[in-house]
Amino acid sequence: MNTDIEVLIAGAGPTGLLLANELGLAGVRAAVVERLPQRTGQSKALNLQPRTAEVLDCRGWLEPVLDRSLALLPAGHFAGLPLDYSALDTTFPHQVGIPQARVEEFLEDHLAEYGVPVLRGRELTSFRQDEDGVTTTLLGPDGAECTVRAAYLVGADGGRSTVRRVLGMPFPGRDGRVGMAVADVELAAAQGESDGSGEPWRLPDLSPDPAGVAFLLPLGGGVHRLILGGPEQQGVDRDAPVTADEVRAALARCPGPPRELRAIRWASRFTDASRQAERYADGRVLLAGDAAHIHAPAGGQGLNLGMQDAFNLGWKLAAVTRGWAPDGLLATYHAERHPVGARVLANTRAQMVLTLPDPDAVAVRELLADLLTAPEANRRVAAMIAGTDIRYPMPGAPDHPLLGARAPGLRLPSGHGTLLADAASAVAAAAAGWAGRIVRPDRGPAADSGEALLVRPDGYVCWAGRDDDADGLRAALTRWFGAPRNPTVRSGGPSRAVDASG
Ligand SMILES: Cc1cc2nc3c(=O)[nH]c(=O)nc-3n(C[C@H](O)[C@H](O)[C@H](O)COP(=O)(O)OP(=O)(O)OC[C@H]3O[C@@H](n4cnc5c(N)ncnc54)[C@H](O)[C@@H]3O)c2cc1C
Structure with a gap:
């Protein structure tokens, strides 16, 4: 039994x-177990x-992505109603068009820098937790089981x-009402036409249509x-294969020149099922991302929501395992991220209603389309989908x-x-402490502004005040970063700048 792991992560998707x-960046002994023997691509x-791009940028990981x-x-x-990202208050007012597999590839390759292993072909099948840790059972590629013990387990699966199921965590919400499918297809264009590979990306057309949605990127x-x-x-059963006839019928509805289907590389069904775990944490087990x-x-939010869960959770788990976390720090993960997730669930349900070919839904869509021509309305909805308007409740000057x-x-x-x-x-x-x-x-x-800000490792401002308010800062530091190392440095004590400037 391996007892050396501080955090075991189930699932090597973007969240895990x-x-x-x-x-790894924080020096935590972590490991990822992944059911699939290799990346599927x-x-x-x-x-x-934009918020996910900011997250990667603040660690210096955006360029390679x-x-x-x-x-x-x-x-x-x-x-499908356009949102203008150029009006957002962000250093990165863009949506990056990038396949999920390439994001995962970068993140997995980058783990080598920290020596954090991704153990592939290992499926977490069960676990039990006690006061000191979690004992997990993994099924290996050869069908043999082994146990791995860790101080914390994160279900990013x-x-x-499986982690959510074994926990018995309630997952309230509703099943899917609308069935859809995705297919990566090889196309041959009609003679004289290009196959469209060089076409620019456009926003999807999701105008309600009784024939349904069909668009190509x-x-x-x-x-x-x-x-x-x-x-x-x-x-249709979610696990039923997507047929070539379905794909051809949808291709025929896509705007542009007629295109012939050569091959389906990968296809899958999905629905608008909408559910959220009642709690993101139970003792030493946490849930993140689609789990x-x-x-x-x-609107393209799920991967982004999961990666931002991970970014919120990472430094908190690191603080706990490094031993300096203040009481209650880990609990702020659920407190902060559950409402953000609930809001995404609500806005995706609203979006699905707006794509229905129902005259009442069409009336609401037309009204909203009109409202979104007003810059302030457009900016507010854009900031919600971009993830740049998130504000966590913080004590202090509201x-x-x-x-x-x-x-x-x-x-x-x-x-x-x-x-x-x-x-x-x-x-x-x-x-200094x-x-x-x-x-x-x-x-x-600006040196003469007299203002100071304390920013958490995930980029959120957790204290804002005057730069002479040493007591106010100390309270905030203790709340978010635990007790000082040298508690003798108090107001009126020796004046030392924090020595870890960087
Ligand atoms: C058709 C479609 C289109 C989408 N488009 C977008 C989009 O444009 N933008 C966007 O933001 N989101 C989009 N999403 C959502 C996005 O893909 C997911 O939100 C994202 O994959 C969640 O990442 P994750 O890491 O939480 O989970 P996953 O990506 O599901 O990864 C979980 C990993 O855990 C592994 N695993 C599962 N069980 C176990 C186990 N017991 N033990 C070990 N490993 C296990 C799995 O093999 C997998 O690798 C889309 C989803 C669908 C279905």
């Missing part, structure tokens, strides 16, 4: 892999929203999560992503515009908290 990177999701991308769109959509190399959802996809929530892929919001454009490559304050300020001196958990970069607010 980003979490593993966060833990298949992609459900095809995009990163962009190198693998296919398109950049200055827009998102709500049920997708919508049909070029993935390069003559391969296209086809999304189809019409009468023939309703009431914690499922919903329709409307009217401060940044408290609880993310600090855009801030690089946090070390994964530490960050104090933005003048080096000579009282708060910089007060932070938290060196090693927070850093103070040279460039912060």
Whole structure:
């Protein structure tokens, strides 16, 4: 039995892999177990929203991900209604067009830097937790079982999560009402026409149509992503193969030149089932990503939601395993992320209604389409889908515009908290006892502004105040970063800047 692992992650999807990177960055002994013996190269999701791009950027991981991308769109959509991302307050006002498999490939390759293993061909089948840890049972590629013990287990094992099932965690919500399918297809264009591979990416047309949804996105190399959802996809078993006839019928409905189906590389059915785990944590077991929530892929949010769960959870689990977490830190994972997930479930349900060919739904859609021509309305919905408007409840001045919001454009490559304050300020001196958990970069607010900000490792501002408010900062540091290492450094004590500037 291996007892050396601090955090075991079940599932090497985007959620599990980003979490593993966060833990690796913090020096946590983590491991990922993945049921599949190798990467499939298949992609459900095809995009990163601006907040996810910011998340990767603040660790310095965006550039290599962009190198693998296919398109950049200055827009998102709500049920196909365009949202202008150029109006967002972000350093990255784009949706990145990138197959999920390429994001996973980057994240898995990057884990080598930290020595965090991805143990493939190992399926987590059961576990039991006690006061000190979790003993998991894994089924290996040869059919042999083994047990692995870890201090914490994270279920990032997708919508049909074994971890969630073994926990017996309620997963309230509803089953799917609308059936759809996705197929990556090789196409031959009619004579004289291009196969469309070089076409720019467009937002999907989700206008209600009794014949159903059918749209194509070029993935390069003559391969296209086809999304189809019409009468023939309703009431079909989710595991039934997608047929060539279904694909041809949908292709015939796609706008543009007629295209001949050469081959289906991969196809799968999905629905608009909408469910959310009642709690994201139970003792030493946590749920993240699709294991914690499922919903329709409307607007392109699921992968993004999961990666942002991972980013919220990573530094908190690291703090717990490193031994400096304040009481209740881990509980803030559920408290902060459950409402964010609930909001995505609500907006995806609303989007699905707006795609129905029902005259009443069409009337609401027309009204919303009109409202979204107003810049402020468009910006608000855009910020929701982009994930840039998330504000976590934080104690402190509720009217401060940044408290609880993310600090855009801030690089946090070390994964530490960050104090933005003048080096000579009282708060910089007060932070000395938290060196090693927070850093103070040279460039912060203007030296003479008198303002200071404390930013968590996930980029959210957890304290905002005057740079002479040493007591206020100390309270915030203790709340988020635990007790100081040297509690003798108190107000009125020796003035020392935090020595871990970076
Ligand atoms: C058709 C479709 C289109 C989509 N498009 C988008 C989009 O454009 N944008 C977007 O943001 N989202 C989209 N999504 C949603 C997105 O794909 C998911 O939200 C995302 O994959 C969730 O990532 P995850 O890591 O939480 O789970 P998963 O990607 O499901 O990964 C879970 C991993 O766990 C493994 N696993 C499962 N059980 C076990 C076990 N017992 N032991 C070990 N390993 C296990 C699985 O093999 C898998 O590798 C789409 C979804 C669908 C169905």
